[in-house]
Amino acid sequence: MTAFARNHMSTSWGQISWELRSVNHRFLDVSIRLPEQLRMIEESVREQVNTRLARGKVECCLRFQIDRNQPGAMAINEKLVDRLTEMANYLEKRLHESSSLSVTDILNWPGVITDEGIDYDTLAVTAVELLDSSLNDLVAHRNREGERLAAMVQDRLVQIGEQVNTVRAILPEIVTGFKERLEGRLSELKESLEPGRLEQEITLFANKADITEEIDRLESHITETEHALATDKPVGRRLDFLMQEMNREANTMGSKSADIRITNASIELKVLIEQIREQIQNIE
Numbered sequence: 594m595t596a597f598a599r600n601h602m603s604t605s606w607g608q609i610s611w612e613l614r615s616v617n618h619r620f621l622d623v624s625i626r627l628p629e630q631l632r633m634i635e636e637s638v639r640e641q642v643n644t645r646l647a648r649g650k651v652e653c654c655l656r657f658q659i660d661r662n663q664p665g666a667m668a669i670n671e672k673l674v675d676r677l678t679e680m681a682n683y684l685e686k687r688l689h690e691s692s693s694l695s696v697t698d699i700l701n702w703p704g705v706i707t708d709e710g711i712d713y714d715t716l717a718v719t720a721v722e723l724l725d726s727s728l729n730d731l732v733a734h735r736n737r738e739g740e741r742l743a744a745m746v747q748d749r750l751v752q753i754g755e756q757v758n759t760v761r762a763i764l765p766e767i768v769t770g771f772k773e774r775l776e777g778r779l780s781e782l783k784e785s786l787e788p789g790r791l792e793q794e795i796t797l798f799a800n801k802a803d804i805t806e807e808i809d810r811l812e813s814h815i816t817e818t819e820h821a822l823a824t825d826k827p828v829g830r831r832l833d834f835l836m837q838e839m840n841r842e843a844n845t846m847g848s849k850s851a852d853i854r855i856t857n858a859s860i861e862l863k864v865l866i867e868q869i870r871e872q873i874q875n876i877e
Contacts, residue, residue, distance in 0.1 A: 598730035602723050606711040607660040609720050611727040617874045618650035626654045634717045638724060645728045647827040655720055742872050743822050749865045750815055756858045757811050767852045804849050807842045814839045829876040836870045
């Protein structure tokens with residue numbers, strides 16, 4: 594399900610921020626990006642996401658921006674400074690020139706100023722805590738999106754129910770119409786027609802074109818879908834299965850069709866079911 598959340602927090606060493614993105618996916622696929630110094634929390638992040646979400650392609654990105662103005666954010670690599678000083682003194686003696694490194698030269702030397710003053714263990718705990726609130730925001734966003742999708746699905750279910758009711762209502766009329774047409778075609782052969790042949794033909798047609806079971810199952814699937822939408826549990830996969838079953842019944846109903854109205858109803862049902870199937874891929 595499509596959703597986005599961003600949270601940030603200031604620490605003694607700089608600012609950390611989470612960006613979470615979620616898009617539709619049949620299963621839960623979690624992608625995690627972390628600063629190298631905080632790679633130790635990857636397993637905790639994955640566990641938290643798995644606990645809160647059941648479906649979707651989820652991207653979790655943690656950023657850490659060091660604040661150089663914070664006293665604890667920087668440290669001096671004393672070993673490197675000592676080594677630079679030794680090398681400078683050696684060159685002075687070797688070249689008989691006085692060109693000592695300035696303090697600015699030393700501070701600008703790569704690796705002299707480090708982040709060794711940052712307590713990454715404490716920062717890791719803070720990042721995991723911030724992830725929890727970020728997941729709350731993501732879940733809330735997904736829930737709002739889910740409510741919108743549920744309303745759309747419910748609207749399509751109403752339309753599917755209307756099509757099913759229409760087909761059920763015209764079934765007796767279709768059988769009666771077939772009987773009248775058959776009687777007309779066989780009127781010239783009545784004398785040579787075997788006794789009961791007309792009734793047999795009507796019975797065969799009624800059995801072949803009988804879609805009562807398909808209609809009953811469609812109504813049952815509509816009820817099951819409504820129950821699924823009313824639950825608080827993840828229902829995406831169940832809805833996907835129900836739509837497959839409904840589509841199968843609509844196809845069977847179309848293949849048995851002996852009337853253009855049923856054919857049209859079958860097409861309309863498949864259109865409505867497909868609209869639901871496209872959207873439930875976003876439902877957890």
